[in-house]
Amino acid sequence: MEFADDVQPVPAADEALVRVEAFSPNRGETFLLENPRPGLVPGKDVAGLVVQAAADGSGPPIGTRVVGHPAKGGWAEYVAVPTHSLAVLPGAVDAVRAAALPLAGITALRLLRAAGGVAGRRVLLTGASGGVGHYLTELAAGAGAEVTAVTATARRGERLRALGAAAVVHDVAGARGPFDVVLESTGGAALPVALAKLAAGSTLIWFGQASRTPVTLDFFDFFTGPEGSAIRHFHYAGAPYGEDLATLVRLVDSGRLHPEIDRVEDWGRTARTLVDLRERRIRGKAVLTTGAGR
Structure with a gap:
């Protein structure tokens, strides 16, 4: 460049x-x-x-x-x-x-809307150390969710705890489910493991593939795992963005988003x-x- x-x-x-x-x-x-x-x-x-x-x-x-x-x-x-x-x-x-x-904050806001009400629900978030992950952790915890964040290092996990994460793990396999919502942004081998952490009838929302590695899923795993669960694809894009930006600015101004x-x-x-x-x-x-x- x-x-x-x-x-x-x-x-x-x-x-x-x-x-x-x-x-x-x-x-x-x-x-x-x-x-x-x-x-x-x-x-x-x-x-x-x-x-x-x-x-x-x-x-x-x-x-x-x-x-x-x-x-x-x-x-x-x-x-x-x-x-x-x-x-x-x-x-x-x-x-x-x-x-x-803008992009990270709008994505986090719209993901939480897609997830529905999260108060009192157990939420698993992969790839939590990026911009979207930090916003999601703070917004979801502030809305009453019990958030388990997956991040690679202890240093990054400390900040996620400060933002409201109830638990931090360094590999998705270490997350203690079941979870009512999984917000998955890593792709590759992580998605099937995260999917297996869902409670029956719950939802995984797939919003990224940070690993840049294709995902392979075995449909038969559903028979012994989260029966009746769903996978949803999510992409944040879709103008207008002004209203969501104003919400994010208001939250920052009031000290509720950092x-x-x-x-x-x-x-x-x-x-x-x-x-x-x-x-x-x-x-x-x-x-x-x-x-x-x-």
Whole structure:
């Protein structure tokens, strides 16, 4: 990856032009760089200042601090963001924490909605040390769930306990079920093991494949395992995002949600950060700052 000059984006009528103060790359976005299409500018998680309001009158006015979730283009000084995917930032929420919210936070919110009411239910969460996992742990525990988080190291497990996890294990096989809900993001060999931890008639929601290893399932395992259970596929995407972003901002502002940011760097160090993110050397989120807010 290298820096390049480009023309400033020209927003559509329903888009605001945002001067980016901070952006947060996601591990999945690093895979786009394996075989990038010409002109690719990734970037879906941004925070900054509106410098041009939407021409159709929707969205915030010039000078408003915002967090946004554009489809692309956020790894830049300026990005055009649909106003339906922006949320206004209160003064107490800085751009660094805000930039860490969109994709991971929206995914966590929508996963919990897909799971239904979790109060009093036993929840198993795999791949818990990533950005989504930290948000899910805190949100689910705050809603009354008994969360067992799976993470590779004791250091990462300590933080998950602080966020509300009732138990932390370092391998999914060590989780003590049965569980009412399994939220599975690892794939590979972990998914069948997690599936076997379900209570009868319960649900596994599959929302990622961080291992990048295909899953093999034996249908006959259901006969001796969680009979009547279900597997659901989940993908967070689907605009508008503004309402969910506003919810996340409100939770952060009220002290009920704490973005787990392992690294804050100047965007001149983006390449190194992307490598470390891809190789899973970053706990939670990484945020790059452009210097625009100084």
